[in-house]
Amino acid sequence: MLVIMLVAAVAASRTVFRTARVGVRATPAQRRRLLGMLARGGDVWAALIELNRERARRGGPPLVNYQALCRELAGAEMGELGTVAARSVLRRYSDARFETARRRAQGEAARYPRRRRRLFPLRWYHGRFTLDGRRVRLPTARGCPPVWLRLSRELPYPAEQVRSVTLLFDAGQLWLDVTAAVRSSSTTWTPTGSPGRPRHHPPVRRRHRRRHRGTADLRPRGPGRIAAAPR
DSSP, X not given: OHHHHHHHHHHHTOEEXXXXXXXXXXXXXXXXXXXXXXXXXXXXXXXXXXXXXXXXXXXXXXXXXXXXXXXXXXXXXXXXXXXXXXXHHHHHHHHHHHHHHHHHHTTOOOOOOOOOOSSOOXXXXXXXXXXXXXXXXXXXXXXXXXXXXEESSOOSSOGGGEEEEEEEEETTEEEEEEEEEEETTTOEEOTTSOEESOOXXXXXXXXXXXXXXXXXOOSOOSTTOOOOOOO
16 A cells, blocks of 8 residues: 555656747847857857867867867857857757667767758757846847747746747748746646646547439449449
8 A cells, every 4th residue: 555655646746847839029120139058058069069070180088078178169159149058059069979888889870960050949948047027138148148038929837937939940930949947747748748637538429421312323332242333
């Protein structure tokens, strides 16, 4: 009985992370600023690729540790791109390198990051951004005003459950991926990853074709049966 209660308690406290994509409504000036920040993120990603390519050319070990990459980034000029957003690019690069090394150790075919991206997604973690209804405040570099984003709809999660937001550009539009930590036992999730009501499938209605008088039924009735000839 005690074991069952412990298992139930662990299941009740299990936390899952869900991400919802919300559109960003930006003015032309805001759009230019956000695209400029994403372009700076792409420059950081390209610099990391070039850095390790040059180290490999000289016969040195690659630089993949997150803390070492942060020290390498210190003092670099990145325009409006703040340190928090730039470090999110370093984190993704470090994770990609370690994941590739793990897959190679298991005998899988995997390649290290080599492809450059013009606009790279930027992430801000909990405590680095501000949520105010449909508005989100993103910090920028020191001396630059912060960016206030207006979302196209309400967030599907309570503000206290949001753990990170990611700004990205996809299909010609700016988006914000909102990631939240939610109790799996207290929330029912829809296929889009947003909490809501339990999903009820509508009953399947069978449609019967009406037979018109004076017409033949051309559907086969079974193996070896021939459709009736018209009268």
